[in-house]
Amino acid sequence: MYTFDQAxxxxxxxxxxxxxxxxxxxxxxxxESKNTLSCFFAVAGFCVxxxxxxxxxxxxxxxxISFSFSLLNFKIKFLLFLNEYNIYFFGIISLILLLYxxxxxxxxxxxxxxxxxxxxxxxxxxxxxxxxxxxxxLPLLSISTFMIYFLIGHSDRQRKGSAIFHMGTYLFGIDAxxxxxxxxxxxxxxxxxxxxxxxxxxPGLARLCLPAFSPFxxxxxxxxxxxxxxxxxxxxxxxxxxxxxxxxxxxGKNLLSADIPLMMAALGMLSxxxxxxxxxxxxxxxxxxxxxxxxxxxxxxxxxxASSEKLFFYLTISLYLTNxxxxxxxxxxxxxxxxxxxxxxxxxxxxxxxxxxxxxxxxVPGIGIGVSLWPALYxxxxxxxxxAHPKKILWIAFLSLWFLAFILLAVALVLxxxxxxxxxxxxxxxxSEAFKKKIKSxxxxxxxxxxxxxxxxxxxxxxxxxx
Amino acid sequence: MDQLILLxxxxxxxIIVLILTSAFRASxxxxxxxxxxxxxxxxxxxxxxxxxxxxxxxxxxxxLEFSRINIRPGILIDGHFSVIILFLLIGLSLxxxxxxxxxxxxxxxxxxxxxxLLIISVASDYFILISIFSVGTLISTxxxxxxxxxxxxxxxxxxxxxxxRICDAFLLASFALLYMKYDTMDxxxxxxxxxxxxxxxxxxxxxxxxxRLLTASFISELIFTHSKFIFFCxxxxxxxxxxxxxxxxxxxxxxxxxSFAFSLITLFLLLxxxxxxxxxxxxxxxxxxxxxxxxxxxxILSSMILCGMIAFSSLFFFRSKKKEQIKIFPIYYxxxxxxxxxxxxxxxxxSKFIGFFYTNILFFRAPQLIFGIVQLPLRFFHNGSISxxxxxxxLTLSAYVYYWTT
Numbered sequence: 001m002y003t004f005d006q007a008x009x010x011x012x013x014x015x016x017x018x019x020x021x022x023x024x025x026x027x028x029x030x031x032e033s034k035n036t037l038s039c040f041f042a043v044a045g046f047c048v049x050x051x052x053x054x055x056x057x058x059x060x061x062x063x064x065i066s067f068s069f070s071l072l073n074f075k076i077k078f079l080l081f082l083n084e085y086n087i088y089f090f091g092i093i094s095l096i097l098l099l100y101x102x103x104x105x106x107x108x109x110x111x112x113x114x115x116x117x118x119x120x121x122x123x124x125x126x127x128x129x130x131x132x133x134x135x136x137x138l139p140l141l142s143i144s145t146f147m148i149y150f151l152i153g154h155s156d157r158q159r160k161g162s163a164i165f166h167m168g169t170y171l172f173g174i175d176a177x178x179x180x181x182x183x184x185x186x187x188x189x190x191x192x193x194x195x196x197x198x199x200x201x202x203p204g205l206a207r208l209c210l211p212a213f214s215p216f217x218x219x220x221x222x223x224x225x226x227x228x229x230x231x232x233x234x235x236x237x238x239x240x241x242x243x244x245x246x247x248x249x250x251x252g253k254n255l256l257s258a259d260i261p262l263m264m265a266a267l268g269m270l271s272x273x274x275x276x277x278x279x280x281x282x283x284x285x286x287x288x289x290x291x292x293x294x295x296x297x298x299x300x301x302x303x304x305x306a307s308s309e310k311l312f313f314y315l316t317i318s319l320y321l322t323n324x325x326x327x328x329x330x331x332x333x334x335x336x337x338x339x340x341x342x343x344x345x346x347x348x349x350x351x352x353x354x355x356x357x358x359x360x361x362x363x364v365p366g367i368g369i370g371v372s373l374w375p376a377l378y379x380x381x382x383x384x385x386x387x388a389h390p391k392k393i394l395w396i397a398f399l400s401l402w403f404l405a406f407i408l409l410a411v412a413l414v415l416x417x418x419x420x421x422x423x424x425x426x427x428x429x430x431x432s433e434a435f436k437k438k439i440k441s442x443x444x445x446x447x448x449x450x451x452x453x454x455x456x457x458x459x460x461x462x463x464x465x466x467x
Numbered sequence: 468m469d470q471l472i473l474l475x476x477x478x479x480x481x482i483i484v485l486i487l488t489s490a491f492r493a494s495x496x497x498x499x500x501x502x503x504x505x506x507x508x509x510x511x512x513x514x515x516x517x518x519x520x521x522x523x524x525x526x527x528x529x530x531l532e533f534s535r536i537n538i539r540p541g542i543l544i545d546g547h548f549s550v551i552i553l554f555l556l557i558g559l560s561l562x563x564x565x566x567x568x569x570x571x572x573x574x575x576x577x578x579x580x581x582x583x584l585l586i587i588s589v590a591s592d593y594f595i596l597i598s599i600f601s602v603g604t605l606i607s608t609x610x611x612x613x614x615x616x617x618x619x620x621x622x623x624x625x626x627x628x629x630x631x632r633i634c635d636a637f638l639l640a641s642f643a644l645l646y647m648k649y650d651t652m653d654x655x656x657x658x659x660x661x662x663x664x665x666x667x668x669x670x671x672x673x674x675x676x677x678x679r680l681l682t683a684s685f686i687s688e689l690i691f692t693h694s695k696f697i698f699f700c701x702x703x704x705x706x707x708x709x710x711x712x713x714x715x716x717x718x719x720x721x722x723x724x725x726s727f728a729f730s731l732i733t734l735f736l737l738l739x740x741x742x743x744x745x746x747x748x749x750x751x752x753x754x755x756x757x758x759x760x761x762x763x764x765x766x767i768l769s770s771m772i773l774c775g776m777i778a779f780s781s782l783f784f785f786r787s788k789k790k791e792q793i794k795i796f797p798i799y800y801x802x803x804x805x806x807x808x809x810x811x812x813x814x815x816x817x818s819k820f821i822g823f824f825y826t827n828i829l830f831f832r833a834p835q836l837i838f839g840i841v842q843l844p845l846r847f848f849h850n851g852s853i854s855x856x857x858x859x860x861x862l863t864l865s866a867y868v869y870y871w872t873t
Contacts, residue, residue: 352613355625359605362632365639366598367605374594374639381647403636410632411821414625417612 008052009062009082012090013130015045016097016123020116031107034115041119042101045094056087057464065130080130084310088317088461089129089242093122096234096324103332104227113154117147118231125239134246135182138203141239142175148232155225163223166216171206178203182250197260200247201301207240209271209298218278221290226338230331233290234324237297241320244304245313261384262391264305265398271298273401276408285354285416286338289330292361295409296323296369299376299402306380315379318372318461322454326360326368329450333357336439340431343439351417353443358413360450363406371454470527470544473516477552478585480505480512484563485578488571506560513553521546528591528655539653541591547706548588555581555699572614580607580696588703593642593652596707597635600700604631607693626822627693634679638704641671654707661710666721673712673722676705677729727869 019041026033055062065080082090097118106114124144128137149164157163181199210217224232251260272295279291297320304316336343337350344350360368377399384395431439483505491498519525530541562577583603590596608628645668646652649660657664679701705712712722817826 349613352609355612356609359609362605364598364601364605364632364635365594367602370598370601374598378594378643378646381643382650400640403640407633407636411629414629414632417625 005051005055005060005062008048008055009065009080012045012048012052012094013065013080013123013126015041015048016119016126019045020119020123023119024112024116026112028112029109031109034112035101035105038101038115038119042094042098045122046098049091049094052082053087053091053464056082056084080127081132082130084464085245085313086129086242089238090126092238092317092321092324093125093129093235095321096231096238097122099325099328100231100234103328104230104335106227108154111154113150114228117151118235121147121235125235125242128239129242132246132249134200134243134250135179137246138175138179138182138243141243142172142203144239145171145236148236151228151232152220152224155223155228157223157225159219160223163216163219166219167214170214170216171203174202174206194259194263197251198263200250201244204240204243204247205267205301207236208244208300209240209267210237210294217294221287226286226331226335229290230328233293234327237293237320237324241300241304241316244301248305259391261302261305261307262394262398265302265395268298268300268302269398269402269405272405272409276405276412279412280408280415283412283415285334288358288413288416289327289334289361292330292409292413293323293327295405296363296373299373302398303376303380306383311379314461315372315376318458319369319376321457321461322369322372325453325457326450329446330357330361333443333446336442340435340439343431343436343443355414355417356447357443358416360447360454362410362413367451368454372458375458470516470519470525471542473512473519474544474585474589477509477512477516477556478582480509481578481582481585485575485582488574488578502563503560506556506563510553510556510560513549513556516544517546517549517553520544520549530591530653539592540595541653541655542589543591543654543707544589548703551588551699551703551706552585555584558695572610576607576610576614577695579610584696584699584703587700591654591707593654593657593704593707594646596704597639597642600704601635603696603700604628604635604693607696611693626824629821630682630825631697634675634682637678638672638675641668641675644668644671658710664711669712670721670725672708674725676701676708677725681729681732 019038022041023034023037026037052062062082064082066078068075068077070076100118108114121144124140124147128140128144131137145168149168152160152164178200181196184196206214210220214220221229275291275295275298279288279295300316300320303312303319306312333354337354342350344353362368362370363373364370365374381395381399384392389395484502487498487502520527524546526543526545528541528543530539559577559581563574580603583599583606587596587599587603590599605628608625612625642652645657645664648664648668649657651657679697817830821829
């Protein structure tokens, strides 16, 4: 007989599956029940994770999941591991589900897919996060993107078909290539080694470093539904990050002898410059949160691959998590303005609030993304820019170019305050005073909550590590 | 530990003023009395603190270590700190006295800024210091956007904010240079290495600070509390950096040149925008120059005072003239246009990024002036313009002083 603590990992994995079964049983027009149920399961999942994290932090050993069943001659063995790396991924996916279900209310009465698929995706992600081998995780993750195509296909955007086609062919091709390369024996020549490493890393980079690696970025950003986009992006990037972590183990000890850290930095820098240039020419408040998300996450691979030390992994996770939380906050605020018009009579108030909402994304040190960003950058700089390092100049060049891109993005973000978006919100609806007040309080509280969360995240991530 | 208690009382009294001014109108007499009482309490406390730290020399330095990354929140209370806070509190009382019947917002903003400055001046770690500084600029921009969009346009507010972001990035990068080498950003710990620190980071830091002051002095004139805030922040940072900036004798000349260059830039900017009123920013810039001098470099003193004189007098002088008379280089204007075409093209591209105001300075006015300076000696001989002769005299004098002191 299991106690709760022993079974908690099973519960964490299976809660999304149970949730998706229950939600799909509810008739599709009963939105209230579906929302309530999804909120309940999201909260339950997160609570279970907190218990697991606590147990992990105080050092008690959790059982790995393993069970097998056979059907005729077909034998399936199911193994899930929990270690100091993937516990954060379980946590992040449950946190994303929680935030998504509370912040973005979906009101589609035609089908259940919009409510069910986040949970189903989370379940698949949970299964993959328990794997140690990229050869098992990658096919599963690759198949899970089909559900994202369904999600995009069920939205009412005009060019959703082309977005699905571009993204689908690209991701599928890259995944297949990586799987083929993984079967090859490793070459001893340096150049082949680098090429193979890049091939293995490509699926992760394609999901995480969206702009430099994926030609489908702009089409995707413009064609996802406003309420589902945040989850899709958060999921894609989380999966990409996990693939990178697994690939880092796969490439192994040769990592530092090769120039892979430098290449990662170069790619990240290119990606950031790309995003910054796109956003400075096209600073619509609608797409800017997406651009900023991609901008900061393109730094993630270079931080992760900077060294084989564990510290860099924690910095990466902290950066990713902060980024996602601020992104959710910004998109939610934008949605509120878009769907309900301005809750403020004075335009200046709305602009000030939009500035407050964007401020965590500005990379100001000590607030929002800056809490994780600057320590990560400084730690990276100490690793590579010291006098003895042979490639010092290149590293400093990449960092300074990244810096330039960073300033450009800040300019683009601040320029949206002057944009005309607030005057031409056509979808303004008649809303009651009580609801207006609710929105206003959200406008003030949510940036504060995002800032406080960004301060808490590093503490939470470093907590088990310290004990 | 008495110092910490005194500090806490100051903090508490400021919070009380903040709450009172945000909850009630400041024209209410009871509110005025209570606010003044708490401000008075703060002043008494700071005088006591001054007595302890400045006269008896009992500085406090405490540090908290909690993570593997070398960013350590620490508290450092010394003599400089209490003097700054005393001035700040006096400034705040004046603000309160001036605006008590007109405007609650300005009082609230300056109280918020004072609280932020109080926290900045006790932080010992540079990373935390700059973090709070940036958060402060963010909060005050938000408050200005919210309360003063009738007077100050959104465009002006955001433009200033963007410029500050660039300055902050510059300052952070120069600190990064130190951090890479010594793996710490704590003021006390860096002081131990101060003899080993090479020239480049020192110069970077000094020019970053000068740049910060320069931009602060040209922040839109209506947001005068903002430039005061930035001025005091830079003052705190420079005080913490004093041992790092002015220790080697070799550096004196370099710093002198940097300050001189910045003063000249200020002067030129003043000439360009002579029709606009920018006294508050100029005032703070002038005082900040004197402050740099007080930090220990007497060679800068001469240049600073001269440049200040030039700036103020020319400001006064040019404002009284008509627009046609004060065109400095009218004859060569058309010849100048030819090599400037390319620069103008870049200017037009850049005006999309950084706005027309700063592009104007960078690509339109500055090249014009530089070309003008080349022609300067020629122009002095055959023109009876009193302003130009005045400029000539002052420039030759300052050049002579420079030659004489070196």
